[in-house]
Amino acid sequence: MPNIRELRTKRTKLGADARAIMQTAEDEGRSMTPEEETRFDKLMDERDGVDTTIGRAERLEDKERQDPVEDDQPGARGGEAAMGALRAYLLGGRSVLTETQARALNAGHDPEGGFLVAPQQFVKDLLKGVDDMVALRGLATVHQLTQAESLGVPTLDNDLSDAEWTSELSTGSQDDGLRFGKRELRPHPLAKRVKISRKLLRAAVMNPETLVRERMEYKFGVTAEKSYMVGDGNQKPLGLFTAHADGIPTTRDLDISTSGSGFVNTAGGNSADDLITAKYTLKSAYHAKARWLFHRMMIASVRKLKDGDGNYIWKAGLASDQGDRILDLPFITSEFAPATFGDGDYVGMLGDFSYYWIAEALSFEVQRLNELYAETNQVGFIGRQEADGMPVLSEAFVRLQSNDVVA
Secondary structure (H helix, E strand, C coil), X not given: CCCHHHHXXXXXXXXXXXXXXXXHHHHCCCCCCHHHHHHHHHHHHHHXXXXXXXXXXXXHHHXXXXXXXXXXXXXXXXXXXXXXXXXXXXXXXXXXXXXXXXXXHCCCCCCCCCEEECCHHHHHHHHHXXXXXCHHHHHCEEEEECCCCCEEEEEEEECXXXXXXXXXXXXXXXXXXXXXXXXXXXXXXXXXXXEEEHHHXXXXXXXXXXXXXXXXXXXXXXXHHHHHHHCECCCCXXXXXXXXXXXXXXXXXXXXXXXXXXXXEECCEEHHHHHHHHHHHCCHHHCCCCEEEECHHHHHHHCCCECCCCCECEECCCCCCCCCEECCEEEEECCCCCCCCCCCCEEXXXXXXXXXXXXXXCCCEEXXXXXXXXXXXXXXXXXXXXXXXXXXXXXXEEEEEEEECCC
């Protein structure tokens, strides 16, 4: 396959050379001479040819990536052949793999580095397990990056003013205020280590890949969840409870009445009324998908709140297909959401979490540590993944901030 990077470099140079010919004529205030036109046309024809070659190479690369490889072919990333190779690797390490099995798990990484790329089915099952444990990821918009190194998120930094009533032939006044910005999601490395006894690997009823996967589901799930909640965006996701101009700024914060130990129903402040305000601070367009997000200890306090008519704002879901609700909106909980009621602390939020975007690189690498835990008769496994996340539309969220009104 042609080297696409080299072809793109060549294409850029041809374009620059052609542009230089045109620029010379422009600088001198004249049209290109016949000789210059000939050279210019030749360069552009060659550039067009390179464009065609790049397009063919990219289509071939896409086809090879998307089409499933037969299980019995070297390099297979899916199917029983690859899963069998992974099973052998987890049980016995690299030394027990045949040449075909090693190729099935190797996707261009340093063969001496110890890391092998897990089969697609393993990764799919692992991510599904993470979804089951991490509620936010199941509600967020997840992008799997197969080629690009990052995901640009277009943002509307300045909007146009409102349309104007005018006559049939008039077009209204000109508005130059529209400005687009761009945020970027760039998957960052995430690694976790698990240990499993050698005896359990040999004697467990479940397959070794299932055993390793289930341990990693928890390890990766809790790490990702914490960053989705409170990550600072520095080589990790930008969290929902981190005030940031590129995520949810402080302008989306709303004070809610609290004491040092919980939400309150007092003359000096009523948390239930504040939650009602929060619900209607969020535009109604987002209500269909909106969820409250609290720590479980916060939910315990919310369940005790009453509105001004003495009615509890928390309602139990009685139907089998409907969960509990707060002010007729469902809620989710996270162990890494804020859990303190100090003055100025964040205590929860309401939002449409489909506007939290997660970008993940598809490859998932596994390394077996053969000797490090030999004294305890254990085998270590290191998993590596790349991911990033951030809120992409601040108006889809209302964040609740504690206002300690009771001494």
